[in-house]
Every structure is written in structure tokens, then in C-alpha cells.
Amino acid sequence: MTGRHVLVTGATGYVGGRLAPRLVEAGHTVRVLARDPGRLRDAAWADAVEIVRGDLEAPADVQRVMEGIDVVYHLVHAMGAGGDFAKAELVQARHVAAAAKAAGVQRIVYLSGLHPEGEHLSKHLASRVAVGDVLLASGVPTIVLEAGIVIGSGSASFEMIRHLTDVLPYMPAPRWVRNFVQPIAVRDVLHYLVEAASVPGDVHGTFDIGGPDVLRYGQVMNGYAVEAGLPQRPIAPLPVLTPWLASQWVNLVTPVPRAIAIPLIGSLLHDCVVEERRIDAVIPPPEGGLTGYRRAVRLALARERSGDIESSWRSASAAGAPSDPLPTDPRWSGTTVFEDARERTTSASPAAVWAVVESIGGARGWYSVPLLWSLRGLADRLVGGVGLRRGRRDPDRLREGDTVDWWRVERIDRGRLLRLRAEMKVPGRAWIEFEVTPEGDGAHYRQRAIFLPSGLTGRLYWWSLVPAHHVIFEAMASRLVGVAEASERSSRG
Incomplete structure (x- = not known):
């Protein structure tokens, strides 16, 4: 089914910035909600979508932007944001859920994170699960896609892997470096997201998505090393390297700041692998099959080297950073300048x-x-x-x-x-x-x-x-x- 009216929240982010133009290519009419539309002014696809100024924490804004919408993609995550991000994410999700139900939206799609059942989760992963639960309880048919490490040019996970491996000839690593993860190429994430708009209305629930390779995190780093033409790095698990200390280390030797490194590291404390493949009966894999980890790295490196990076984790504002523009005349208002x-x-x-x-x-x-x-x-x-x-x-x-x-x-x-x-x-x-x-x-x-x-x-x-x-x-x-x-x-x- 094509020709749906689609709303994308989080279009200034890593995944949303890639999804919006692909939805247009698939024949949908796309509207995006942004607190600062100016950030999308120079996007190559800006003229092909309707850009609406609004804030997910303002119910009136959310209700207004839902008018005439068939499918909502909720892609706003507060990873790296300051303050109580979990509370903010819940408030936003409740506003989206209520407005979608009231507007007669036919489908909500949300991208969450892979996680084991029955274990204590990091604050970041627990927040994603809670948001998914709010959307599933909205009364609107909802698809929650749970993905692990996303590999693509500009993704925070890829940047962390790349810079840790590039910089360090020897990798002191926490014990959980031996945990299993199931990376997925960003192109495959986008495949599932785009196809979710056309899924029949009776489909409702949570679905795991992941690439074809299940790897230990140490293998993830050394798989990158091979594709980058680097020698494989010796890795020694250290029981004393806590998640907090590991995030400080990532903060110092990679471009990923501490506020983002902490939730990324927290999501590696458990085995994060696909536990069910029900998605295959709802959305078949891409033509030619899912992208293997090494090929995903190869594609990401080619994009990085050419400078052709479609979107990046850097689009997210730094935690605690001011977002107000320069006042027109601060001295007039008595501000010291x-x-x-x-x-x-x-x-x-x-x-x-x-x-x-x-x-x-x-x-x-x-x-x-x-x-x-x-x-x-x-x-x-x-x-x-x-x-x-x-x-x-x-x-x-x-x-x-x-x-x-x-x-x-x-x-x-x-x-x-x-x-x-x-x-x-x-x-x-x-x-x-x-x-x-x-x-x-x-x-x-x-x-x-x-x-x-x-x-x-x-x-x-x-x-x-x-x-x-x-x-x-x-x-x-x-x-x-x-x-x-x-x-x-x-x-x-």
C-alpha cells in the first residue's frame, strides 16, 4: 500500500534524517515535526516534505500535527540529553499516543532497543521499553522494532567502534566485552521502517530485528579492524573496568561525549541478540538478504572516506548545552555582554x-x-x-x-x-x-x-x-x- 500520509518525529536525528526521504521515494506524503525547522532548511529532501514547527512536550502542537495523518513514526530519543530524559521521553510518548488515537491514526511505528527479558536494564534501555509500552497501549495498531547496534556512517555505535579500534593498539576492556551482540546495518533498519507503513492494520506488537551475524563485542571491534586494514587488536577483559569508567575512557579517546557514551555502554551489559524472528512473517528481509556485519562496516567506511554522510549522531545537541539563539540586543535588556x-x-x-x-x-x-x-x-x-x-x-x-x-x-x-x-x-x-x-x-x-x-x-x-x-x-x-x-x-x- 502506498500513498499514506506519514508523520515523522525526530527527523533531525540520525535515523529520522534518513527515513524521511526514503518514505518520499516510497510514494508517501511526508510531514515532519521539528522544534527548530531551520535545522532542516538545507536538507536535500526539505522541499519534498511538509515541515511543521512544534514541540512534543506541548499537547496542542502534537494534536495539530496529527491532523490527516495515517502513519506516525516516533523516532525521538533523548540519549545524551541532560536532566531526567526518561521522564521527558515518557511525557512525549503519552502526548503522541493520545493525539494519534484522537486523530484516527492507523499505525504507530517506534524504533526501540534489543534487550534481554527479565534482567535489570540500563536507564537508557529501560526508557525505550517504557516508551514502547505507552505506544502499544495507545489503542492504535503499533509496531515496535527492537534493534541492537546500528552500523552505518555517522551512527554513534559505529563511531565508538571505529575510534576505539583506530586509536588503541591494545584494548583493555571490561568483562562484558565477551557478551554477544547482533549488529544491524542502518540500510536494513530503514528497510523495516519503510515497509512498516504498509503492514496490515491488525498487526500489533514488538518485533526483534538484527543482522545475520551474532558476535562478541570484541569480535565487533576486530571485524572493523580487518575492514579498515588494521591489525587485529589484543583484547584483555578487566573485571575492574566498570561501565562508568568505560564511558570515561570512551569519552577521552573517541568523539562520542560522555553523555552519549554512558547509555551506549549501558546497553552492552547484557547479551543483546534477536530472540524471535516473527518479523519475517510481517516484513520479509530486503531483497538479497540482510547485510552482514563486515559488509556494513565496509559500506560505512566508504561513506566516511567520501564525506558522503547522510545523517549523524552529531545532529543531537550536547547534553546541557544552551539551545537559545543569540539575543537580538542583550545589552538593551540589561544582560552583561x-x-x-x-x-x-x-x-x-x-x-x-x-x-x-x-x-x-x-x-x-x-x-x-x-x-x-x-x-x-x-x-x-x-x-x-x-x-x-x-x-x-x-x-x-x-x-x-x-x-x-x-x-x-x-x-x-x-x-x-x-x-x-x-x-x-x-x-x-x-x-x-x-x-x-x-x-x-x-x-x-x-x-x-x-x-x-x-x-x-x-x-x-x-x-x-x-x-x-x-x-x-x-x-x-x-x-x-x-x-x-x-x-x-x-x-x-
Whole structure:
């Protein structure tokens, strides 16, 4: 059955960002709910869907967005969010369940996690089970798909496996490294999700999904090593490495921050394998069969190397990071504002300067004192922040919502303005803004670092960094403009 009216929540996330365009390709009319529609503005599929601003914690928003919908995909998870994420997930699920029932929705689809029955679950897995139970009790036919480790370019699980294996020639590991897991390729997860829209209305319940390979977690890491052309790593289980300590280790040596590493590690404390294959009678496997683990790794690596990453775990905001935009005029409202502004006039064209601005961060760095940036990134990781390892989705092009190391793109007016909002741990709120305008035969470059301090601690933080800021931001402005000028000279031959 095609031509359904479909709602996707969580379309700015890893799975939702891939599902929405595939539902369009399958012939469905797709609506997505987003708290910040600007984050979807540059998505390749944005013009093919209806984007509605709304918040799942506001019942009126949820009721409004359900009007005329046949199938709801609930893909919002709060892994890595601060506060009581389990309570927030339950509230959102109850709003979705009630609104779907009232609107006459014919099907709810939810992606949960594989877990053993009858065992004490991590808070993360227990929350997913509880959300599934709320949706199953909604009175609307519901399919809950339970998946284990999802392997694909940009997935948090894959990033953790990849960086742990790349960085460490020898892997000290907790005892549960010998637990069994059943990875599934993201392409197969999407197959089941897309096909769920067309399942007959009498199908209702929970279904396990997983790839064809059941592996110990140590085999998962060494399977990656083989595909990446690395020697297999010796692994020694250590009984003293608790989940909390393991998550700190993951936080330090991978881009995955502690707030996400903790639930990921928690989900590995048990054997997480497919215990029933009832899904085969409801949704047959993809044509050609399910993707094996090694092939899934191979495909993910190819995407990573080409830079063609469709969506990423980085889309999720960092735990506790401010999400409010830069106030229009904070001084007018009495807010204390600290600012470091630098300007340059250059012979380089606005296009040449903008090209350097839009490619800042990630592998190209910040054009000033790399050691100081590295030390600040390390300090942020040590206190549970995101540090510098998140990098960026695309080396040349940015869109709203993208991460750039410890920053997130808050606003981009391509060719003119880029504003990044800090997601590092600071006693206040911080932004850095780049503006490029034409001037004569060249361009005018303006750079602002803006900080709204929180209390005395925030003020002391800024004042203590004034000397370092002078060095860092002065060098950044000069070096960035110099790179633009050199690039233009080179292109002219």
C-alpha cells in the first residue's frame, strides 16, 4: 500500500534524517515535526516534505500535527540529553499516543532497543521499553522494532567502534566485552521502517530485528579492524573496568561525549541478540538478504572516506548545552555582554573569504594557535563536554544545525554570515560570528566572539582568558584572511 500520509518525529536525528526521504521515494506524503525547522532548511529532501514547527512536550502542537495523518513514526530519543530524559521521553510518548488515537491514526511505528527479558536494564534501555509500552497501549495498531547496534556512517555505535579500534593498539576492556551482540546495518533498519507503513492494520506488537551475524563485542571491534586494514587488536577483559569508567575512557579517546557514551555502554551489559524472528512473517528481509556485519562496516567506511554522510549522531545537541539563539540586543535588556571583535579589509574577493569561513574547524582547524585549541578541547572532554573530536559533517559546506567541533551552526546566510553557538562546558553562553561583505575590489571581514556570563564565575572565566583571546582571535582574523588571499592568488595562476 502506498500513498499514506506519514508523520515523522525526530527527523533531525540520525535515523529520522534518513527515513524521511526514503518514505518520499516510497510514494508517501511526508510531514515532519521539528522544534527548530531551520535545522532542516538545507536538507536535500526539505522541499519534498511538509515541515511543521512544534514541540512534543506541548499537547496542542502534537494534536495539530496529527491532523490527516495515517502513519506516525516516533523516532525521538533523548540519549545524551541532560536532566531526567526518561521522564521527558515518557511525557512525549503519552502526548503522541493520545493525539494519534484522537486523530484516527492507523499505525504507530517506534524504533526501540534489543534487550534481554527479565534482567535489570540500563536507564537508557529501560526508557525505550517504557516508551514502547505507552505506544502499544495507545489503542492504535503499533509496531515496535527492537534493534541492537546500528552500523552505518555517522551512527554513534559505529563511531565508538571505529575510534576505539583506530586509536588503541591494545584494548583493555571490561568483562562484558565477551557478551554477544547482533549488529544491524542502518540500510536494513530503514528497510523495516519503510515497509512498516504498509503492514496490515491488525498487526500489533514488538518485533526483534538484527543482522545475520551474532558476535562478541570484541569480535565487533576486530571485524572493523580487518575492514579498515588494521591489525587485529589484543583484547584483555578487566573485571575492574566498570561501565562508568568505560564511558570515561570512551569519552577521552573517541568523539562520542560522555553523555552519549554512558547509555551506549549501558546497553552492552547484557547479551543483546534477536530472540524471535516473527518479523519475517510481517516484513520479509530486503531483497538479497540482510547485510552482514563486515559488509556494513565496509559500506560505512566508504561513506566516511567520501564525506558522503547522510545523517549523524552529531545532529543531537550536547547534553546541557544552551539551545537559545543569540539575543537580538542583550545589552538593551540589561544582560552583561563580553565581546572580542576583529576586522580586516582584504584584496580577496568576498567569495574567497567566505570559502575559508565556511570550511573552518574540523581537519582544517581554527587558523590560530592549535595547541591552545587542543588544550581547551581536552579540558572540555575531561569535564564531560564534547571537545574538538566531533569535527564536522562536510569539510566544505555547512548547514544550520551542523556541528563544528564544540560549536553548532546557529545561523548561516551563505556568502555573508556564519554564527556558531558553543556547546562546550562554560559558565555562560558563547557564540562566534563571522561576517563577510564586499568592499571596493575586495572584501571586509568581521569576526566577533560573544559571551554572556553566568554569575561571578562567568565573569572570572572571561577575564582570565582575555590575554589568550587576544592572541587566538587576532591570529585567527589575520590568518583566515591571509589564507583567502593566498587561495585567490593561486587560482589566478
